[in-house]
Amino acid sequence: MASNKEDMKLFGMLISPYVIRVEIALKLKGIEYKYIEEKPGNLSEKAIQYNPIYKKVPILVHNEKHISESLVILEYIDETWKQNPILPSDPYKKALARFWSKFIDDKVMYAARKAFFYHDEKELEQGIEETTVALQLLENELKDKFFGGEEIGIVDISAVILAYWLPIIQEAFGVKLFTSDKFPKLYNWSQDFNNHPIVKELLPPRETLKTNYKGLYERHVASK
């Protein structure tokens, strides 16, 4: 069960919400790891060698076995270290947790991306409408303090992109999608989640992200 820094490496990127998913899971499990920061748009040879297919982070390297894709890594961590489970043990509840984790990437963020990187007014409207519908579904799904119940689970971890990144990105792009008045339960959840001691210490500085997304916004506007 024990691991040391030599056994576990995480190739990451400070600004990536997908990397922090893995870090939250590792910290929740109490697993030590060596973190290797990669540069956006310029991945190291080592990282490319470990993830030649997607050429992106996060990449978890555990005793030279390398795994990519954040949701796949989260399941690997949960199956390898049993303490502080992030997935329910009941197969049906597990299926629901997988469904909603996937939903955050496939529906919420897919729609939000459309609203941020729109090419015409119609696409912007569609993006806003689809994000609103998706966020409402998540709002309805939230029944306890966290999606995982009283403790953080895989859906909460996947939704870090929503809790911390989305408010910053929408500020940088000037498109409001996630607000406390429209989604009060989800907003309260995001506050609880961002203030969870393990999450809080991992979140990158707000200003760093804001600068990054402002830059992205300016390049997007310039390319239109």
Next chain:
Amino acid sequence: MASNKEDMKLFGMLISPYVIRVEIALKLKGIEYKYIEEKPGNLSEKAIQYNPIYKKVPILVHNEKHISESLVILEYIDETWKQNPILPSDPYKKALARFWSKFIDDKVMYAARKAFFYHDEKELEQGIEETTVALQLLENELKDKFFGGEEIGIVDISAVILAYWLPIIQEAFGVKLFTSDKFPKLYNWSQDFNNHPIVKELLPPRETLKTNYKGLYERHVASK
């Protein structure tokens, strides 16, 4: 462990490669189920009620618990019925199986769709190039008779879309992507897979699919 027809319902569609994934898994496990055929573009109220978010099949209803998303359903089936496992038990091998199952949808079929529904020559070229790269990666990954080893596993089941659908779709659209000379190992695998007794009895008639995709192709051309 036992189940009867009353306990298990599958809402499906004859022409869907995602539905057949679930059927293969159920048959491999020896689970009886009641199959309910849905009409393309006109889902029944019951199906919409069970999958209000994506409004699509497959939907598995097990003792009134409903699950959607084919890969999520496959994992549920494997966790609920332990006989004839379709996922490896080792966490790392399991992670790899999940990675490649996801790869088939996210990379292979995503690229193929680009090649079929292209809007200009550049998109067609890109689609062909990306599909070729993705298929080559799968070709390299195939080390045994099946991706699952000597028996069919989750990657094989996910790749039914490749083994049976892709050759038919590419014929209908007149864009060759998957050929025996370019991908000999993958081609042999597809023959073995399509001729597996459980798979064979589930595959829809070739002509039905061809008519369907010819129709799709004609509508696509007309809309250009």
